[in-house]
Amino acid sequence: MHWYDHDVSGWGYVWMGFGMVLFWGLLITGFALALRYLFRTDSDRGLRPAPPGAEHVLAERFARGEIDAQEYADRLAVLRTTAPQ
Incomplete structure (x- = not known):
């Protein structure tokens, strides 16, 4: 009872690694953009006297x-x- 092609192959590991890097990159970028939005000053908002x-x-x-x-x-x-x- 040996089943073939149900395990993750070499390319599956590559795509899984790429997906993990993409996920963490998007998460960190979103967090950084949220902090930048929350703590920006009036000059950053384009408000001019x-x-x-x-x-x-x-x-x-x-x-x-x-x-x-x-x-x-x-x-x-x-x-x-x-x-x-």
């Missing part, structure tokens, strides 16, 4: 001395009275 507004740019120019106090006050008044379009 909003560009500075007109009042901020005007205040920076005044702080650098490019404009004087009167010009700063005039331009700031114009910015605050006109509605954004």
Whole structure:
């Protein structure tokens, strides 16, 4: 009662080894990607700070001395009275 071709042959061991490496590789890669997703920072998420507004740019120019106090006050008044379009 000898049955043939029911045991794992040489190629069966090769495919079994390949499957094991593939399984563990996918498992480790999935775990690493999950950790990377959970612990990413805002800069990794593509969130960028909003560009500075007109009042901020005007205040920076005044702080650098490019404009004087009167010009700063005039331009700031114009910015605050006109509605954004």
